[in-house]
Amino acid sequence: MPVTVPLSRGLRKASRYRSAATRAVAVSAVVGASLSALAAADPNAEAQPSNPVAIAAAPHDARFTAFTPYEAQMPQFVPPEVTDFLRNLGIEQARPKTVRPVAGPLTSGFGARWGAMHAGIDFGDGLGTPIRAVTDGTVLEAGPASGFGLWVRIQQDDGTIGVYGHMQDILVQPGQQVRAGDEIATVGSRGYSTGPHLHYEVHTSPGVQIDPLPWLAGRGMDVGTVSD
Numbered sequence: 001m002p003v004t005v006p007l008s009r010g011l012r013k014a015s016r017y018r019s020a021a022t023r024a025v026a027v028s029a030v031v032g033a034s035l036s037a038l039a040a041a042d043p044n045a046e047a048q049p050s051n052p053v054a055i056a057a058a059p060h061d062a063r064f065t066a067f068t069p070y071e072a073q074m075p076q077f078v079p080p081e082v083t084d085f086l087r088n089l090g091i092e093q094a095r096p097k098t099v100r101p102v103a104g105p106l107t108s109g110f111g112a113r114w115g116a117m118h119a120g121i122d123f124g125d126g127l128g129t130p131i132r133a134v135t136d137g138t139v140l141e142a143g144p145a146s147g148f149g150l151w152v153r154i155q156q157d158d159g160t161i162g163v164y165g166h167m168q169d170i171l172v173q174p175g176q177q178v179r180a181g182d183e184i185a186t187v188g189s190r191g192y193s194t195g196p197h198l199h200y201e202v203h204t205s206p207g208v209q210i211d212p213l214p215w216l217a218g219r220g221m222d223v224g225t226v227s228d
Contacts, residue, residue: 095180100134101132102198104197106121106122106225120212121213125198126187127168128168129186129187129196133154133184134200135156138177151163154184166190167198169185171185172184
């Protein structure tokens with residue numbers, strides 16, 4: 001016996017099929033639009049279709065445009081105080097921190113000499129030749145001294161005391177700050193001296209002298225050897 005289906009029931013089932021198909025197409029459209037947007041953001045990315053419907057590839061010339069604030073595009077101005085500070089900082093870092101006190105040759109070393117202790121080193125040079133501070137420091141004393149005629153004592157940058165003796169003229173005063181290479185006196189022959197020269201000592205504490213040659217060498221300063 002033939003089976004009959006009410007017409008209204010068949011129409012409702014067909015309507016449901018059409019609604020499901022419509023939703024599937026809508027979802028496919030949304031997914032396709034999303035993949036197209038991602039492909040446009042990355043030109044190298046390849047679209048991966050999730051359904052048989054072909055998805056248009058993004059144009060290869062698509063790029064993000066970086067936004068640069070207007071302030072960052074304006075010429076940058078560096079205050080003169082900053083440029084001066086940086087320039088002076090470079091000069092300070094480049095300048096030598098240890099210098100030779102005079103250009104003349106080393107004429108006498110540290111140790112016993114003529115039956116007495118020679119507690120420093122001697123440099124021979126012409127009368128009136130400038131004597132320069134070996135390191136940065138503070139002048140402790142400048143004036144007459146027994147045996148030296150005139151001397152200058154400087155608290156050096158590492159805490160030691162540098163003693164300069166037999167000078168002709170003194171160019172600094174107690175309390176004055178000096179830097180390596182500053183002129184502090186001139187070569188003389190005052191005190192117990194047989195000719196114009198500079199006598200230089202290094203004291204680690206009052207009355208304790210060390211050989212200046214190794215100390216200078218440790219600071220990268222080679223003043224040579226005693227000439228004959």
